[in-house]
Amino acid sequence: MSHLLLLVPFAAVLLLNVLPKRARVAGIWIAFGVLVLETAAAFIAKFGWVDLSALASLDQVFRFHLAPDGLSELLILCAGLVGMASLLVAWKTSHEVEERFTFANLVLIALVGINGIAMVHDLFSLYVFVEITAVATFILITTRRTGEHGIQAFEGAWKYILLSVVASVLMLLGIAFFFLSADGISLDAVRQALATGAPLAWVATTLFLCGLFVKGALVPFHGWLADAYTAAPAPVSVFMAGIVTKASGIFALLRLAQEALHGAAPGREILLVGGAVTIVIGALLALTQTNMKRMLAYSSISQMGYIVLALGGDLSLGILAAGFHFFNHAVSKSQLFANAAAIEKELGTLDMTQMGGLGSRMPVTAGTAAVASLSIAGLPPLAGFWSKLLIVLALWKAGEYSFAAVAILASLVTLAYFLVLQRNVFFGKREDRWAAVHETATGLLVPAVALAAVTIALGVGFPFALKVLLGGGA
Amino acid sequence: MIWFTILLVVLVLAALWASMATALLRATLGLALTSALLAVVMYALGATLAAVIELSVCAGLITVVLVSVTSLTQPRTFKEALAARRSRLRRFWPLPFVLLAAGIGLSFVRVPVDIVLKVPAADGDVRTVLWSLRQLDLFGQILILLAGVFGVLVLFRKEAK
Amino acid sequence: MTIVIPQSFWLYFTFFALLFLDGIWCMLATRNMVRVLIGIEILMKSVTLFLIAAGYLSGRMALAQALVITVIVIEVVVVIVIAGVILGFFRKHDSLDVGNTREMKG
Numbered sequence: 259m260s261h262l263l264l265l266v267p268f269a270a271v272l273l274l275n276v277l278p279k280r281a282r283v284a285g286i287w288i289a290f291g292v293l294v295l296e297t298a299a300a301f302i303a304k305f306g307w308v309d310l311s312a313l314a315s316l317d318q319v320f321r322f323h324l325a326p327d328g329l330s331e332l333l334i335l336c337a338g339l340v341g342m343a344s345l346l347v348a349w350k351t352s353h354e355v356e357e358r359f360t361f362a363n364l365v366l367i368a369l370v371g372i373n374g375i376a377m378v379h380d381l382f383s384l385y386v387f388v389e390i391t392a393v394a395t396f397i398l399i400t401t402r403r404t405g406e407h408g409i410q411a412f413e414g415a416w417k418y419i420l421l422s423v424v425a426s427v428l429m430l431l432g433i434a435f436f437f438l439s440a441d442g443i444s445l446d447a448v449r450q451a452l453a454t455g456a457p458l459a460w461v462a463t464t465l466f467l468c469g470l471f472v473k474g475a476l477v478p479f480h481g482w483l484a485d486a487y488t489a490a491p492a493p494v495s496v497f498m499a500g501i502v503t504k505a506s507g508i509f510a511l512l513r514l515a516q517e518a519l520h521g522a523a524p525g526r527e528i529l530l531v532g533g534a535v536t537i538v539i540g541a542l543l544a545l546t547q548t549n550m551k552r553m554l555a556y557s558s559i560s561q562m563g564y565i566v567l568a569l570g571g572d573l574s575l576g577i578l579a580a581g582f583h584f585f586n587h588a589v590s591k592s593q594l595f596a597n598a599a600a601i602e603k604e605l606g607t608l609d610m611t612q613m614g615g616l617g618s619r620m621p622v623t624a625g626t627a628a629v630a631s632l633s634i635a636g637l638p639p640l641a642g643f644w645s646k647l648l649i650v651l652a653l654w655k656a657g658e659y660s661f662a663a664v665a666i667l668a669s670l671v672t673l674a675y676f677l678v679l680q681r682n683v684f685f686g687k688r689e690d691r692w693a694a695v696h697e698t699a700t701g702l703l704v705p706a707v708a709l710a711a712v713t714i715a716l717g718v719g720f721p722f723a724l725k726v727l728l729g730g731g732a
Numbered sequence: 733m734i735w736f737t738i739l740l741v742v743l744v745l746a747a748l749w750a751s752m753a754t755a756l757l758r759a760t761l762g763l764a765l766t767s768a769l770l771a772v773v774m775y776a777l778g779a780t781l782a783a784v785i786e787l788s789v790c791a792g793l794i795t796v797v798l799v800s801v802t803s804l805t806q807p808r809t810f811k812e813a814l815a816a817r818r819s820r821l822r823r824f825w826p827l828p829f830v831l832l833a834a835g836i837g838l839s840f841v842r843v844p845v846d847i848v849l850k851v852p853a854a855d856g857d858v859r860t861v862l863w864s865l866r867q868l869d870l871f872g873q874i875l876i877l878l879a880g881v882f883g884v885l886v887l888f889r890k891e892a893k
Numbered sequence: 894m895t896i897v898i899p900q901s902f903w904l905y906f907t908f909f910a911l912l913f914l915d916g917i918w919c920m921l922a923t924r925n926m927v928r929v930l931i932g933i934e935i936l937m938k939s940v941t942l943f944l945i946a947a948g949y950l951s952g953r954m955a956l957a958q959a960l961v962i963t964v965i966v967i968e969v970v971v972v973i974v975i976a977g978v979i980l981g982f983f984r985k986h987d988s989l990d991v992g993n994t995r996e997m998k999g
Contacts, residue, residue, distance in 0.1 A: 268874075397883045430964065797976050804983070
């Protein structure tokens with residue numbers, strides 16, 4: 259089945275492009291179908307609902323060396339959910355058939371990239387699929403160039419591309435150093451090389467990790483993210499915030515921590531410090547923003563710091579905590595960007611200083627935004643509370659008390675900026691010009707409600723979910 | 733050994749020309765020259781297939797792309813170009829000295845570096861490696877070319893005014 | 894005339910570092926977006942050189958070449974996309990000045 263995860267979206271892209279022009283309207287729905295299959299694939303892999311032994315013959319034709327495991331299933335599930343949400347947002351916010359068609363194609367190409375990242379166990383193949391996802395995303399940011407966004411779209415793309423190229427150079431440098439110090443560039447070879455403690459291997463790891471840090475927008479390499487997320491058209495922001503940045507940078511860190519680092523001391527120090535700095539700076543910067551998407555972008559940076567911080571704690575608990583937080587953030591942040599898309603569509607602006615009192619006019623948007631905000635801030639009984647708790651526990655178990663304290667204190671700042679967002683947008687006095695605003699189209703509400711429901715369900719039903727996650731995760 | 737080092741030095745000089753040349757077209761030419769020299773270095777080291785691809789793709793295709801972009805974006809008036817030329821020299825003149833200093837400095841480093849050597853017999857032929865071991869990368873190449881096609885469609889389309 | 898290829902790591906690292914510095918300087922010190930692209934290209938050349946050198950030094954030339962071939966293909970696509978973005982900037986601002994890429998604040 260792992261081959262199918264790469265081949266089906268590819269085949270779908272080919273199919274979309276041989277369709278006659280008039281049938282291109284169906285493009286976005288074909289892509290949606292592929293994403294439904296993607297989400298299902300994660301469940302099939304975990305629970306084995308469908309017998310896939312007939313597909314074993316594919317292994318003879320393609321020799322792809324893929325090795326999916328529990329961590330892969332996590333990323334695949336996230337990709338499916340976020341992808342579906344972003345396609346629905348694209349359906350309702352994009353008015354030209356050509357634009358939606360291009361969006362569908364590029365999302366499918368990025369999906370192959372993300373599935374590849376999920377399943378490879380080789381550093382260079384990881385690089386290749388990260389680049390595929392990145393190039394597809396560069397183009398996605400520039401797909402809508404009219405209106406207020408138009409000029410900014412190129413600027414966001416430019417900054418992202420430049421830093422992404424530097425990151426690629428760092429990753430390739432790391433790979434070259436692994437040539438010199440390891441038995442190859444598969445994860446097994448890396449693990450063996452690190453186990454011997456050879457200094458050249460650590461140089462290689464540091465370089466490769468720095469490349470990943472840039473792609474994942476961890477401080478101090480976060481400069482590109484706010485501009486890219488803000489300038490991108492609404493569905494692209496959902497897609498980027500939900501899965502692309504996480505898959506390109508953070509997921510590879512999870513994979514390396516699981517397979518190769520094994521809690522070795524210098525690696526843990528980097529993760530702890532890098533994570534803590536990212537959390538704090540991201541949260542503080544988010545507090546000062548007036549543009550809704552920009553605030554959400556800095557919030558994303560901060561939450562990525564939590565995932566990295568978790569990896570610096572006790573290893574098995576840390577990976578579980580990091581994976582869970584990864585999932586929660588994918589769900590909640592995509593949902594918040596979908597809310598932002600709704601507000602942008604109805605109001606025409608994302609400037610929070612001009613908003614206010616929208617809660618009564620847009621109840622569903624307000625309600626779901628509240629759910630996601632509280633979940634990310636870590637309030638029980640929502641899913642975010644459990645993942646934050648696990649992160650703190652992982653740090654505590656490893657004896658990193660000061661970092662655990664940072665994590666808890668930063669949650670307060672997180673709560674603060676989300677309260678600012680809620681107050682400025684949904685509560686307070688409503689300006690006259692928004693008097694005629696009404697709740698947005700159902701198509702935009704479906705992803706918001708669905709993702710919020712997932713957050714609530716996971717939060718309330720966590721003990722059961724824990725049993726399931728432990729079965730296949732760490 | 734001295735000839736090879738000279739080759740590498742000329743490579744760096746070509747790259748220096750590419751970054752410091754005043755006219756954009758000359759800089760592009762410098763880049764093409766750098767790619768060609770790199771291909772020669774690669775060939776000397778034994779990477780014949782990669783050298784050919786570097787030569788044809790980088791020295792060829794990318795030069796064409798750069799020249800196309802330059803011709804599509806003819807910007808300035810003569811006065812602006814002259815002013816830009818002067819300020820560019822101000823920003824770039826330290827570069828050769830920095831490179832010289834870095835080169836001399838690095839050549840004095842004598843930290844021993846342990847390199848893991850693989851048994852030579854098991855190295856194999858590039859084509860076998862590419863087609864049997866790294867099929868996934870080939871699939872990746874196809875996909876990124878597909879993405880590139882969409883990039884061209886999205887970015888190079890004539891703007892509807 | 895036979896050319897003797899040196900086996901020393903520091904030689905190749907030095908020249909990689911020089912090319913890398915040149916590329917970074919070019920990217921940072923220029924006011925023209927097309928030159929930033931040239932700087933990016935020089936960076937990629939430096940890594941290509943180092944990858945081949947690493948393959949040569951460790952005896953894994955076949956693997957190194959396979960990787961470099963893929964890297965070159967990716968490099969081309971990235972260059973084309975960047976060229977497209979530059980074109981987009983030019984159409985909006987009628988200028989290639991890098992200052993146009995610094996307008997977003999916060």
